[in-house]
Amino acid sequence: MFSGASNLAEGVDKAFLFIFTIAAIFIIGITAFMIWTVIHFSRKKGKAPMQFTGNVIAEIIWTGVPLVIVMVMFYFGWHGFAPMRNVPADAMKITAIGRMWQWEFDYGNGMKSKDLVLPVNKAVRLDLKSEDVNHSLFIPAFRVKEDVIPGYSNYMWFIPTIVGDYEILCTEYCGLLHSSMLAKARIKEQADYDKWFADFKSEAVKPEPDGYLLIRNTGCIACHSIDGTKLVGPSFTGLYGSSRVVVKNGSEVTVIADENYIKNSILNPDLEIVTGFNKGLMKSYQEILKEADIKTIADYLKTLNEGK
C-alpha cells in the first residue's frame, strides 16, 4: 500500500506506519505476556494464588502512557489530514459528478469526460456534486476520499505526482451497480495533457442532443448503454427498428421495436421483457416522462442506428 502517487500520501502513510508499529508492539507484547502467565502460573504447579487486588501506581501508569500514545496518534492523524482541506488558490477546478452508476468530470464549457485526465505535478480541486443519492469519490493511490452528497457542495484536492493510470472507485453504497461505478484517473505529462485537452475541446464543442440529455438526466443510461454494452437492461444501440424476442404473458413473441414499443417499454416495462433480462428491475416512468419527452427519446434512439 505504501505507493502513494499524490502530495497527500506521505502524511497519511506516516500516520499509518506510526499506529501500526505501536499496535504491533502492544499486541505481540500483551499476547506473549498472557501466554507466559498461563504457563508460569499454571495450577498444575500447585502454588497458592496471590491475593492482591490492585495497585494504584500501575493504574496511573497504564492510564497515562496510553493517553500520551493516543494523543501522539491523534497528532499524526491530524497532521496528515489538515492539508487535505487547504486548497491552494491556483488549483485547477474540475467538477466531479456522481450519478447512479457512473462518474463524470466536467472541465467547464460543456467539456465532460468519463475519466479524470490531469497533468502531473499540478494542484487540482474537485468540486463534488451528486445528481441522485450519496456517492463517495475514492482514489486509493492518492489517499483521497470525500462523499458526494446531493444538495451539498463537498470538495477535495491533491497534486498527482506520478504519471500513470489510477483507479477511481465509489465508496458510498449507491444501489444496484455500486461496485461498477468506476473510472480512471489518467495522469499525463504536461505536453501530453495539453494535446489531450486540445482534442477533447474540439470534440466537446458540439452540444449534446436533447434526447441524450433526457435519457442521461432521467437515469436511463445507468442500465441501458448507448455503446452496445449489455448492462442491467438491453443497450439502446441498434434498438430502434430491430426485431426482438420478448416474453409477454409467459410466452415468447417476436416484436418490432417501433415508437409504440419504446413508449410501452417506458410506461409499462414489465409487460414485455426481452429474453435474457430480468423482470421487476425497472419502474414505470409514467409520471416522470411526458408524451413529448418520449417522442424526443424515440427520435434520439433512431439516431443511434445511423452509421451502422
Next chain:
Amino acid sequence: MSNSETGTHVSYLEHEGKYKGLLGWLLTTDHKKIGLLYLYCIIVFFFVAAILGILMRVELIAPGQTIMGAQTYNGMFTIHGIIMIFVIVIPALPAIFGNFFLPIMIGAKDVAFPKLNLFSFYLFLIGAIFGVLSQFIGGGAPDTGWTFYVPYSSQSSTNVIYALIAAFILGFSSILTGLNFIVTMHRMRAPGMGWFRMPLFPWSLYATAWIQVLATPIVGITLLMVIAERVLKIGFFDPALGGDPVLFQHLFWIYSHPAVYIMILPGMGIVTEIFPTFSQKPIFGYTAILFSSLAIAFVGYFVWGHHMYTAGISTGSRWFFSFLTFLVAVPSAIKVFNWVSTLYGGSIEMRPPLLYAISFIFLFMIGGFTGLTLGSVATDIQVHDTAFVVAHFHYIIFGGMGFAFFAGMHYWFPKIFGRMYNDKLAYIGWGFLFTGFNVLYFPQFIIGLQGMPRRYFDYLPQFQTGQVISTIGGFILFTGLIIMVGNLVYHAKRGAIAPANPWKGVTLEWQIPSPPSHENFDEIPEINHAPYFFGNTSENK
C-alpha cells in the same frame, strides 16, 4: 432433566407454575427461562445470518457474478447486517446472560418487572420476524445496507419499510430491557451489597442499560422519520423533497455508535468474571474496571462523528470527533491491562472459558488498534468504507462480543443446564473458530488498505487472492461454529451432571445449586465482603 442434588431442590427447568409444558415456557416470567428463550431464538437467527454471510463469501470468490446477481447480493449484506446487529449483537448478552445471571449475581429472586421482561421478549421476537420476513415478501429484500442511508433508502423500491419497522420494534425491546435492569440493580441488591460490592458483569450491564435507555429512542425516531418520508413524502432527509441527507447520518450515528458499546460492554463484563475464577484470585483493579465501563458509556456518546469524516462535515468537527475518539481508547486499554494483571500470580487452570476469554483479548486488541486508524482522520480517509472497516468491526463485534459470548456460554453452561459439555470437543471447536476467524477477516484488512471498497458485489482482479483466502476462512469458521454449538446442544441434556461450582467461582451464582431453583435462593444471602473474595487475606475484605 437433571437430578436434584438434595431431596428438596427443584430446578427452574422442572418447576411448574400456573402453566404447564410449552405454555409454561411461552408465558413464563422467570428471568432464567426468558433468558433461555432469547438464547434459542438468537441461535436460530444467528445461523440464518451466518448462512447469508457464507453465501456472500462464496459470491466473492471470483470477480463478476458467481452464484447470485447484484440485487440479491445487495439484499444479502443488508439482511445479514440487520439481523446480526439488531437481532443478535445488540440484545444477545444483556438479554441472555443479563436476564439469567443479573438477578442471581446481585442476590435477587427475579428482575424488577418480570412481566415487562416477557413483553420485551415478544417485542424482540416480533421485530426479528419482521426483519427476516423483509427478505422474502413483496418488493424484494431491502438493499440499503443496515445503515439505511438516505436518499437511497427513501427511494429504493424494496421492502425498506419492513426492515425499518423491525429495527424500530427491536429498539423498543432493548429500551425496556435496559430500564428493567437499571431498576433491578437500584432496588434489588441483596442486603450488604453496596454498589462497590456488586460484581463487574452487573456493572457492565448497568453502563449498557443507560445507553439502551438514552440512545435507542433517537434511532427509533430517526427510522420513523424515514418511514414518514417514504410514505408521506415529508422532506426530512431527501434533498429532492427539501431535506438534508447528512442530518440523517448524524441522527443515525448518535445512536449507532453508542450501540457499539451496548455490544461490547457486556462482553467485557463476561471476561471480567472469567479471569478471577480461573486464576483463583481477585480481579485486579475492581474500581478501575468499573469506572472505565462508565467512562466508555459516557464518552461513547460524543464520538459518533468519526463515522462521517468523509461526509463533508466541517474541519473543526473532524478535529473534535477524532480527539474524543482517541480518548475513548484509553478506558479500553485500562481494562486490558487489568485483565492480564489478574492472570499474573494466579493459580491458572486452562479450561475452555478461559481460552475463549484470552482469545477475546487478542482479537479485541487487533480490533481496537485498527479502530485507532479509523479514529485518526488522515488514515480514516484512506480506509473509510473499505474492507478494512469490515475487518475492523468483525474483529470488535465477532472477535470481541462474539468470543465473549462463547466464553460466557462455556463458563455458565454448567449452571444453566446442570450438565457439563465435552472439553475436548470445546477445544477442537475453538481451534476451528479461532483459525477460521483470522483467516476470514485478516486478509480484509490488507485488501482494504489497498483500496477494496465494502458492499461491492464485483471487484477488481487485484483483490482476488485476499477474497479467496477469506472465503476459505469462512468455511473453517462455519465448521467451528457447528462443532461448538453441536457440543453444547448435545450435552445440554446428555452431559455429565455438573456440580454446583465446577470452576470454584466466588460470585453468588456459584453458591446455589446447578441448575438454580425457580426462586434462585431459598434465603436471600447477606453480603459482607468484596465480590471477588477468594481467601482470608485482610487486604481483600
